[in-house]
Amino acid sequence: MRNLIFSFLVVLALVSFPLSAQTLAGPVVSAQAFPAVQPVAIGVPFTAAVVLQIQPGWHVNAHEGIPDFFIPLEVSLSPNSPLSLVGKVRYEPGIPKSLAGESKPFAVYQGGTTLFLDLVLTSGAAVGPLPAKLQARYQACNDQVCMAPMNLPVNLDLTVGSSGQAVIPIHPEVFQNPLASPSQAAENIIAKFFREKGILITFVLIFLGGLALNLTPCVYPMIPLTVSYFGSQKAEKPLVILNRAFAYVLGISVTYSSLGVTAALTGRILGSTLQSPLVLVGISLVLMVLSFSMFGLYEIQAPNWLLNQVASGNTQGWIGALGMGLVFGIVAAPCVDPFSIGP
Numbered sequence: 001m002r003n004l005i006f007s008f009l010v011v012l013a014l015v016s017f018p019l020s021a022q023t024l025a026g027p028v029v030s031a032q033a034f035p036a037v038q039p040v041a042i043g044v045p046f047t048a049a050v051v052l053q054i055q056p057g058w059h060v061n062a063h064e065g066i067p068d069f070f071i072p073l074e075v076s077l078s079p080n081s082p083l084s085l086v087g088k089v090r091y092e093p094g095i096p097k098s099l100a101g102e103s104k105p106f107a108v109y110q111g112g113t114t115l116f117l118d119l120v121l122t123s124g125a126a127v128g129p130l131p132a133k134l135q136a137r138y139q140a141c142n143d144q145v146c147m148a149p150m151n152l153p154v155n156l157d158l159t160v161g162s163s164g165q166a167v168i169p170i171h172p173e174v175f176q177n178p179l180a181s182p183s184q185a186a187e188n189i190i191a192k193f194f195r196e197k198g199i200l201i202t203f204v205l206i207f208l209g210g211l212a213l214n215l216t217p218c219v220y221p222m223i224p225l226t227v228s229y230f231g232s233q234k235a236e237k238p239l240v241i242l243n244r245a246f247a248y249v250l251g252i253s254v255t256y257s258s259l260g261v262t263a264a265l266t267g268r269i270l271g272s273t274l275q276s277p278l279v280l281v282g283i284s285l286v287l288m289v290l291s292f293s294m295f296g297l298y299e300i301q302a303p304n305w306l307l308n309q310v311a312s313g314n315t316q317g318w319i320g321a322l323g324m325g326l327v328f329g330i331v332a333a334p335c336v337d338p339f340s341i342g343p
Contacts, residue, residue: 027055028054028055028058028140028147029052029053029054029055029058029060029136029138029140029150029152030052030053030152031050031051031052031053031136031152031154032050032051032154032155033048033049033050033051033134033154033155033156034048034049034051034156034170034171034174035047035048035156035157035158035170035171036048036049036169036170036171036175036180037167037168037169037170038158038159038161038167038168038170039158039159039160039161039165039167040121040158040159040160040161040167041121041160041161041163041165041167042121042122042123042125042160043120043121043122044120044121045086045118045119045120046118046119046120047116047117047118047119047175047180048116048117048118048119048134048156049114049115049116049171049174049175049177049180050075050114050115050116050117050134050136050154051112051113051114051174052073052109052112052113052114052115052136052138053111053112054109054110054111054112054113054140056111057142057143058110058140058141058142059097059108059109059110059140059141059142060073060108060109060113060138060139060140060141061073061094061106061107061108061109061138061139061141062091062093062094062095062106062107062108062109063089063091063094063115064091064093064094064107065093065094065096065106065107066094066106066107066108067106070106070139071137071138071139071149073091073109073113073115073136073137073138074089074136074137074138075089075115075117075134075135075136075137075154076134076135076137077119077133077134077135078132078133078134078135078153081132081133081134082121082122082123082125082130082132083119083120083121083122083132084119084120084121084122085117085118085119086118086119086120087117087118089115089116089117090115090116090117090179091113091115092109092113092114092115092179093107094106094107094108094109095107095108095109095110097110099141099143114174114177114179115179116175116177116179116180121158121160125160126160127160127161127162128159128160129157129158129159129160130157130158130159130160131155131156131157131158132155132156132157132158133153133154133155133156134153134154134155134156135151135152135153135154136151136152136154137149137150137151137152138150138152163199164198164199217293217294222328225324226248226324226328229248229321229324230244230245244320244321245321247319247321247322247325248321248322248324248325248328249325250322250325251321251322251323251324251325251326251327251328252325252326252328253325254325254326255325255326255328
């Protein structure tokens with residue numbers, strides 16, 4: 001019985017020693033987060049920096065270059081965050097360090113480190129201050145012990161600006177690091193034009209892109225249907241035809257707008273999913289199969305039931321024109337949806 005109690009006390013001391021060391025030394029790691037600009041706008045990417053300070057005598061395992069069973073430094077968004085991560089977090093390279101028990105040096109952070117990430121505000125937020133939360137996961141060690149892995153909350157204080165409000169760079173001393181520059185792959189062409197040229201030129205770009213989509217193969221079957229539909233109404237007054245044309249375009253707009261709004265509201269889901277190799281391979285296979293139609297292997301046609309509806313004249317009236325526009329969006333989806341969802 002005495003041996004059992006002694007063994008229990010030894011195990012308890014070993015488990016509690018790292019925690020006791022942390023208590024005696026105070027917090028081993030502290031962190032602050034800074035945005036590169038203020039204010040931020042919904043849908044416009046911006047860069048943020050997370051600065052970690054590590055007490056002397058301690059180190060934190062680096063993000064890469066460590067043994068498989070070690071816990072790396074990782075920074076992520078807190079659950080239910082209004083922010084979405086664009087691309088990957090950019091970590092500084094670690095310092096090689098040799099420790100007892102390891103035959104080869106591995107990468108660590110000592111003294112401190114700064115990492116950068118590109119973020120975008122994806123959900124509606126009122127103009128004004130917006131406290132956001134990040135999370136740093138790390139394992140701190142010294143030459144004798146390692147603490148249990150820790151999750152450290154990091155505050156990121158943002159200010160949400162109104163539409164068209166000027167953006168001012170802040171904290172230049174933090175963002176002089178070369179890692180602060182966002183990679184070109186992390187920012188698509190729409191975000192780039194919005195940031196550099198403003199909303200007006202961005203709108204013109206999107207409008208021209210929409211016109212260009214009319215030259216894709218999926219739209220070709222709908223051209224004779226559209227001509228036939230409105231050609232059969234030549235006896236109507238011009239104002240009536242104009243109203244039906246408006247309803248027709250409205251139906252198309254509803255289909256594509258629904259896709260765009262869904263992609264924007266679920267930006268984090270789509271972003272993380274599109275980083276999966278399986279999803280990327282699947283999309284590549286679908287695009288390859290669709291490309292065969294351009295070489296005459298098969299032909300994309302409108303459904304027979306739609307052709308019959310047009311031929312029988314059962315789509316008259318503005319409700320019929322609206323339905324035609326909605327169906328147009330569905331039929332043209334294989335060529336148009338990637339552009340609508342991607343930006």
